Amino acid sequence: MPTLPPGFRLQRETNTEEFFINMGPQHPSTHGALRLALRMDGETIVELVPHFGYIHRGMEKQAESMSYLQYIALSDRQDYLTAIQNNLGVVIALEKGMNVGVPEKGEYIRVMLQELGRIASHLVFFGCFGGDLGGQTCLLFGFKEREMIHDILEEVTGSRLTTNFFRPGGSRYDVPETFIPRVKAFLDHLEDSMRDYERFLSKNIIVLERSIGIGVLSKEDAIAYGCSGPVLRASGVNFDVRRVNPYSIYDQFDFDIPVFHNGDCYDRYKIRIAEIHESMKILRQCIDKFPKEGPWRSKEKPVRLPEGRYYSEIETAKGLYATYVVAATTGEKPYRIHTRGPSFPHIAALNKMAQGHKISDLVTIMATLDPVIPEIDR
Amino acid sequence: MQENITLIQYFKRYLKRCITGPWSLMCGLSVSLKYFFDPRRIVTEQYPENRKTLKMHERFRGRLEMIEDQDGNNLCTACGMCERACPNASINVLATKNIAGKKVLGRYIYHFASCTQCGLCVEACPFGAIRMNQEFEVATTDPNSLEMILNKKEGQG
Numbered sequence A: 001m002p003t004l005p006p007g008f009r010l011q012r013e014t015n016t017e018e019f020f021i022n023m024g025p026q027h028p029s030t031h032g033a034l035r036l037a038l039r040m041d042g043e044t045i046v047e048l049v050p051h052f053g054y055i056h057r058g059m060e061k062q063a064e065s066m067s068y069l070q071y072i073a074l075s076d077r078q079d080y081l082t083a084i085q086n087n088l089g090v091v092i093a094l095e096k097g098m099n100v101g102v103p104e105k106g107e108y109i110r111v112m113l114q115e116l117g118r119i120a121s122h123l124v125f126f127g128c129f130g131g132d133l134g135g136q137t138c139l140l141f142g143f144k145e146r147e148m149i150h151d152i153l154e155e156v157t158g159s160r161l162t163t164n165f166f167r168p169g170g171s172r173y174d175v176p177e178t179f180i181p182r183v184k185a186f187l188d189h190l191e192d193s194m195r196d197y198e199r200f201l202s203k204n205i206i207v208l209e210r211s212i213g214i215g216v217l218s219k220e221d222a223i224a225y226g227c228s229g230p231v232l233r234a235s236g237v238n239f240d241v242r243r244v245n246p247y248s249i250y251d252q253f254d255f256d257i258p259v260f261h262n263g264d265c266y267d268r269y270k271i272r273i274a275e276i277h278e279s280m281k282i283l284r285q286c287i288d289k290f291p292k293e294g295p296w297r298s299k300e301k302p303v304r305l306p307e308g309r310y311y312s313e314i315e316t317a318k319g320l321y322a323t324y325v326v327a328a329t330t331g332e333k334p335y336r337i338h339t340r341g342p343s344f345p346h347i348a349a350l351n352k353m354a355q356g357h358k359i360s361d362l363v364t365i366m367a368t369l370d371p372v373i374p375e376i377d378r
Numbered sequence B: 001m002q003e004n005i006t007l008i009q010y011f012k013r014y015l016k017r018c019i020t021g022p023w024s025l026m027c028g029l030s031v032s033l034k035y036f037f038d039p040r041r042i043v044t045e046q047y048p049e050n051r052k053t054l055k056m057h058e059r060f061r062g063r064l065e066m067i068e069d070q071d072g073n074n075l076c077t078a079c080g081m082c083e084r085a086c087p088n089a090s091i092n093v094l095a096t097k098n099i100a101g102k103k104v105l106g107r108y109i110y111h112f113a114s115c116t117q118c119g120l121c122v123e124a125c126p127f128g129a130i131r132m133n134q135e136f137e138v139a140t141t142d143p144n145s146l147e148m149i150l151n152k153k154e155g156q157g
């Protein structure tokens, strides 16, 4: 936060020499193998160029030789923090092609797991944000509740991270009987903890000084760069796929889309905290309305798509995740699958945000963008 | 970026933050201390000590195994659906012929090293002949032990 009045500090008259440094690819605060080439003037960033591709796995190419079902398993490995949401994105596109519906209970299972995944991802953000600013206690706080979500996911799907759970027409299993009580107990616990966590970080002077007014992304820039999710909404654009273009049964729930207007790091932090509360609201409504009886999966069919192009978009914790499936012939294999991940545009906008800030602020800005590099590199 | 504030305003704010700043840090510290001393908030598992009681969930995807009865009979018909479903080619089903000339399972070879525990093979099997067990301590120092033959007896099904 630049709080000095004009003329308080001597202006430098001589020009210093600019120099380059690399941040990453092995750097704890780049959240993965990302290299940022920085042109610096002293400690101030003049220009920043991100370099990708250190963990490129060619997933879209691999998909061409895979069956659709296998691609669902592969989508876990894109954004591993929200694997359950990626699954849904792929599955909705396949459902459009196969023309199958989902029974009501299946939809409830979907929405609940989606929101649990969103909370888990935002809790990782909360932890990493604190951790990147130097508070390692915070890192563990965030991961503590996330661990409980992963326990629930493990019981339901069989795996903690790579869930591979949704299938066209529903999901792979029904939820066990303990699911609803567990989620309920977890929500009560989280509500209690979130109060502590907000007390812990939201008013902390170090966080305030290091995030207010840092990395401002204007509304126009956010739209121009194609940002989505919390980053876009923190810049004052009210866009959420759950509201704009509802998928699954999101139109039946009563929840708010939090929007903040400053577009700085602190707003991007606040908006995620607010979204955790909104997700809890959705989960509570789900628990009340959860159908006890009824099928959870429509009749199982072989996953074969007729020729055509199918598109789906969903709102993951990071932003808009879209899948575009091109089926050239009727069959089990796609001709091409393209994925639009949310993190790439955010990193593209990083240059705009970081210019003129100090290098230590770059760490804050990176943390609040919450990028997942494997999702960019794919 | 610079704000348009006077020196007086600046110092006023500075002094105010001298008070509110440490206070906010104390608030944070109180949360830390609360979590440090309250035994109800411990969530870590004492892992190697609780090994006896630690049980994975029923759906946990560990190592692939073949469902066999006591005599080693299994349900596999060597149809190869699991082999085709596997994204990493971790399964080789080698069929053979029994005396009557019927196609039966010879060897069910499983490459654990390349398996990602996705569970697609179990889902694909039309006869329910395989499942994923609850084993999670699968680290080994011998890479050869990761190549397994899952069926004990040849020519079943």
Ligand code: SF4
Residues within 6 Å of the ligand: B064, B085, B086, B087, B088, B089, B090, B091, B114, B115, B116, B117, B118, B119, B120, B121, B122
């Ligand atoms: S679990 Fe997945 S990777 Fe492993 S053998 Fe089965 S299909 Fe292949």
Ligand code: SF4
Residues within 6 Å of the ligand: B075, B076, B077, B078, B079, B080, B081, B082, B083, B093, B124, B125, B126, B127, B128, B129, B130
């Ligand atoms: S395990 Fe199942 S799918 Fe695999 S070959 Fe045997 S019967 Fe076929």
